[in-house]
Amino acid sequence: xxxxxxxxxxxxxxxxxSAVIKCTYSDSAxxxxxxxxxxxxxxxxxxxxxxxxxxxxxxxRIAVTLNKTAKHFSLHITETQPEDSAVYFCAxxxxxxxxYQLTFGKGTKLSxxx
Amino acid sequence: DVKVTQSSRYLVKxxxxxxxxxxxxxxxxxxxxxxxxxxxxxxxxxxFSYDVKMKEKGxxxxxxxxxxxxxxxxxxxxESASTNQTSMYLCASSxxxxxxxxxxxxxxxxTVT
Numbered sequence: 001x002x003x004x005x006x007x008x009x010x011x012x013x014x015x016x017x018s019a020v021i022k023c024t025y026s027d028s029a030x031x032x033x034x035x036x037x038x039x040x041x042x043x044x045x046x047x048x049x050x051x052x053x054x055x056x057x058x059x060x061r062i063a064v065t066l067n068k069t070a071k072h073f074s075l076h077i078t079e080t081q082p083e084d085s086a087v088y089f090c091a092x093x094x095x096x097x098x099x100y101q102l103t104f105g106k107g108t109k110l111s112x113x114x
Numbered sequence: 115d116v117k118v119t120q121s122s123r124y125l126v127k128x129x130x131x132x133x134x135x136x137x138x139x140x141x142x143x144x145x146x147x148x149x150x151x152x153x154x155x156x157x158x159x160x161x162f163s164y165d166v167k168m169k170e171k172g173x174x175x176x177x178x179x180x181x182x183x184x185x186x187x188x189x190x191x192x193e194s195a196s197t198n199q200t201s202m203y204l205c206a207s208s209x210x211x212x213x214x215x216x217x218x219x220x221x222x223x224x225t226v227t
Contacts, residue, residue: 034215042220043118043218044204046217100145100216102216103159105156106154106155
């Protein structure tokens with residue numbers, strides 16, 4: 001099955017700086033790569049996703065890049081704010097009839113220091 | 115807005131008890147999932163269902179079963195709770211079709227003593 005590795009496990013940045021979280025996946029058939037943000041006491045929420053036919057996607061301060069050859073993808077947050085502090089999870093999905101499973105990384109706890 | 119609700123935020127049970135965790139979604143989604151979340155281990159899939167009365171094992175199904183009698187409701191059952199099942203349990207749903215996005219509930223923190 002798919003295996004997703006996520007680094008780093010914790011990340012501290014000063015407010016206004018950029019944060020980068022990286023993930024690698026094992027199965028070259030994976031074609032959907034979402035990123036979820038989990039705030040304290042809440043369930044994870046999708047913040048951005050990318051499909052394998054796209055190399056980069058941006059939404060305001062958040063961007064995701066995908067390198068299919070190297071089988072890795074990254075989340076970039078610019079101009080970080082205290083409300084960006086949360087746990088972030090990357091995930092990957094292999095397409096298939098009736099299969100909508102996501103394999104998640106172990107998460108990155110991001111702390112933005114005011 | 116999609117809403118996924120879980121029956122309890124916190125639950126304390128004794129070893130050997132039968133435990134039911136309920137999840138309800140209000141958006142007519144095809145797929146539903148149960149995960150457990152443990153520190154340092156991320157989200158691990160226990161079971162999922164892509165249709166009423168259909169279920170598939172995830173990565174860690176041992177000690178759990180599920181029931182989906184109605185499209186909007188997906189139940190996780192611990193037949194005989196054990197201390198190593200103390201965890202945060204998250205339910206999610208997704209529309210199906212071309213959408214892979216999963217919508218999560220707030221989670222149930224289960225403690226087995």
